[in-house]
Amino acid sequence: MAKTADNNGAENQPREPWKGFLVRQRNVDAKRDAVLQTAAHLFLEHGYRRTSMSDLGRRLKITKPALYYYFHNKEEILVECYRLGILAIEGLLDKAAVSHGNGLNKVKAYVEAYTKAVVSFDFGRCVAMLDDAELSAKTRREVRNLKRKIDMAIRGYVEEGIRDGSVQPCNTKLASFALAGAVNWIGTWYRPEGELSPDEIAAEFATLLTQGLRKAPTAVTAAAHSGVEKSAVKRGAGARKS
Numbered sequence: 001m002a003k004t005a006d007n008n009g010a011e012n013q014p015r016e017p018w019k020g021f022l023v024r025q026r027n028v029d030a031k032r033d034a035v036l037q038t039a040a041h042l043f044l045e046h047g048y049r050r051t052s053m054s055d056l057g058r059r060l061k062i063t064k065p066a067l068y069y070y071f072h073n074k075e076e077i078l079v080e081c082y083r084l085g086i087l088a089i090e091g092l093l094d095k096a097a098v099s100h101g102n103g104l105n106k107v108k109a110y111v112e113a114y115t116k117a118v119v120s121f122d123f124g125r126c127v128a129m130l131d132d133a134e135l136s137a138k139t140r141r142e143v144r145n146l147k148r149k150i151d152m153a154i155r156g157y158v159e160e161g162i163r164d165g166s167v168q169p170c171n172t173k174l175a176s177f178a179l180a181g182a183v184n185w186i187g188t189w190y191r192p193e194g195e196l197s198p199d200e201i202a203a204e205f206a207t208l209l210t211q212g213l214r215k216a217p218t219a220v221t222a223a224a225h226s227g228v229e230k231s232a233v234k235r236g237a238g239a240r241k242s
Contacts, residue, residue, distance in 0.1 A: 002178075013041065030049075030068075030199035031070065032071075034060065034068045035070050036077065039051070039056055039081065040081045040122040040123055041079065041122055042055060043126060043130055044125055044126065048074075048078060048131070048134065051075055051135055052074070053067055054077075055072075056074075056077075061073065075135055075139040077124075078130065078135070078139070078143070079139060079142050079143060079146075081122075081130075082123075082127055082146045082147070083146060084123040085092070085121065085123035085125075085127035085128075086146050086149055087116045087123075088121045088125065088236065089114050089117045089127070090121055091114045092116055093109065095100050095113075095189070101161070101163045102160075103157050103158065103161025103164050103166050104210060104214060104215075105158045105166070106157040106161070107154060107161060107213060108156055108206045108207070109155060109206070110153060110154055111154075111183060111204035111205060111209050111210060113202075114183050115183050115186060115201060115202040115205045115206065116199065116201075116202040117210070118183060118184070118190070119186060119201055119202065120198045126146065127146075127150075128187040129184070132144060132147075135181065140183055148220060151180055152176075153174060154176040154180060155172045155176040155177050158172045158175045161213065166214070166215060167214070167215055168213065168214070169217040175213065182205070182209055183205065183209075187226070
């Protein structure tokens with residue numbers, strides 16, 4: 001449904017990160033990043049369960065022992081993909097200056113950043129799409145704790161909006177689940193070659209998903225606003241006469 005130059009991450013990343021292993025000058029950190037980028041791509045393409053360490057090694061053109069030098073197992077790789085997805089969302093939030101404005105504006109900024117991460121980065125899509133049910137109990141707790149950061153952040157902004165009057169009173173837990181769930185679903189239909197860009201999808205989703213939270217003005221507020229407008233009109237008319 002959208003188009004983007006590169007669905008693997010930052011603009012300066014190679015389209016096929018596993019090719020980095022063919023360059024001897026690449027350092028350990030860069031090769032580790034290539035493992036993660038390639039793993040995220042394979043997890044999304046074939047599913048976490050159907051992707052083996054052997055598959056990853058073949059794609060990277062390295063042996064399994066060489067692959068285990070960077071990560072102990074597949075679960076460790078998945079947790080790191082989740083962590084990088086959360087970091088991508090937080091990085092976009094920093095750029096959006098989410099600390100400014102009322103609670104509703106902060107919810108909108110968070111939803112927009114989360115959406116942009118899902119449609120622009122494989123790590124962001126991992127957060128939204130990969131099922132953690134098949135993981136070991138310990139790893140599942142780690143992954144769910146990372147996911148919980150999203151729900152808690154959204155819930156905190158909704159609560160702030162209720163306090164400052166920009167959000168109508170509601171069940172904040174359900175609101176955060178509904179918002180995050182709607183964004184997560186994007187991963188099932190999003191296509192990089194579609195008509196809309198990631199920025200366009202993110203902006204539209206943020207607007208659509210926060211309209212239901214906006215607190216409608218009360219009759220008193222509306223009357224006061226109308227009175228201010230009438231006074232302004234009268235002052236303007238008086239100024240014209242003089």
